[in-house]
Amino acid sequence: MTTILSARGLVKRYGHVTAIDGADFDLEPGEVLAVVGDNGAGKSSMIKALSGALVPDAGEIRVDGELVHFRTPLDARRVGIETVYQDLALSPAQDIASNMFLGREIRRTGPLRLIRKLDTAKMRGEAQRVLDELDIKIKSITQPVETLSGGQRQGVAVARAAAFGTKAVIMDEPTAALGVAESARVLALIDRIRDRGLPVVLISHNMPHVYEIADRIHVHRLGRRVAVVSPKTTTMNQVVGLITGALEVDEHGEVREVESAIHTGLGA
Numbered sequence: 001m002t003t004i005l006s007a008r009g010l011v012k013r014y015g016h017v018t019a020i021d022g023a024d025f026d027l028e029p030g031e032v033l034a035v036v037g038d039n040g041a042g043k044s045s046m047i048k049a050l051s052g053a054l055v056p057d058a059g060e061i062r063v064d065g066e067l068v069h070f071r072t073p074l075d076a077r078r079v080g081i082e083t084v085y086q087d088l089a090l091s092p093a094q095d096i097a098s099n100m101f102l103g104r105e106i107r108r109t110g111p112l113r114l115i116r117k118l119d120t121a122k123m124r125g126e127a128q129r130v131l132d133e134l135d136i137k138i139k140s141i142t143q144p145v146e147t148l149s150g151g152q153r154q155g156v157a158v159a160r161a162a163a164f165g166t167k168a169v170i171m172d173e174p175t176a177a178l179g180v181a182e183s184a185r186v187l188a189l190i191d192r193i194r195d196r197g198l199p200v201v202l203i204s205h206n207m208p209h210v211y212e213i214a215d216r217i218h219v220h221r222l223g224r225r226v227a228v229v230s231p232k233t234t235t236m237n238q239v240v241g242l243i244t245g246a247l248e249v250d251e252h253g254e255v256r257e258v259e260s261a262i263h264t265g266l267g268a
């Protein structure tokens with residue numbers, strides 16, 4: 001099976017700060033891949049490169065094995081990679097259907113595209129179908145987004161990504177601002193997206209959430225990938241050790257203490 005989305009040797013510098021320092025990345029078909037790492041480890045920067053929101057200084061990105069050069073988020077969207085950012089990029093005063101089709105409005109058929117009217121009925125029907133399919137419960141598709149709860153807004157943003165994503169959906173901290181029940185609903189939603197065959201990249205600081213949902217965990221540290229582990233064989237404490245640098249993965253794929261940490265007593 002071909003890797004859906006991959007990167008090799010990505011680099012991005014902001015003046016003296018190296019946000020991405022030779023990062024590799026691989027998203028396999030049908031998986032939920034969690035990306036974890038400390039604040040400032042460069043997770044968001046890497047995700048931005050993978051979704052066209054920033055252009056890396058070096059390195060390569062492939063979609064289905066084909067080299068791509070994303071200059072804008074639209075380039076990534078065109079090949080089926082949808083990203084849900086923390087700010088959700090919703091338009092609060094507009095209704096749910098309008099938000100789901102923001103920038104991709106369906107117009108009625110007719111000769112001159114620019115003067116064709118929006119096909120509101122079709123967009124509402126389609127939006128409702130996606131919400132139903134993902135089991136997102138919202139009273140009315142004509143509700144303005146500003147009347148929704150945080151979890152429901154997250155649901156709309158995720159549903160939009162799932163509706164248009166054909167290759168992958170990337171989510172940056174989707175549960176960060178949510179309560180327990182709403183987080184559980186978003187995790188269930190991610191599960192359903194995976195069930196539909198769409199792989200999901202999930203940046204998260206929430207280790208229990210990661211362990212609940214991820215098939216593999218990509219650990220990011222100091223601007224690059226330092227390990228990819230399975231939540232089935234690696235404990236949460238070990239992942240924390242990989243994040244802080246107290247632990248590393250050796251050439252046999254075993255998690256072990258970093259030698260300098262042993263010598264200095266930090267690994268104890």
Ligand SMILES: Nc1ncnc2c1ncn2[C@@H]1O[C@H](COP(=O)(O)OP(=O)(O)OP(=O)(O)O)[C@@H](O)[C@H]1O
Binds near residue numbers: 037
């Ligand atoms: N636009 C920018 N200009 C300057 N420095 C930046 C910019 N974006 C990111 N950085 C720096 O790059 C480094 C990596 O940041 P990034 O946001 O990618 O990390 P992160 O792992 O996503 O962190 P967090 O978990 O806190 O969101 C940080 O030192 C950050 O300050």
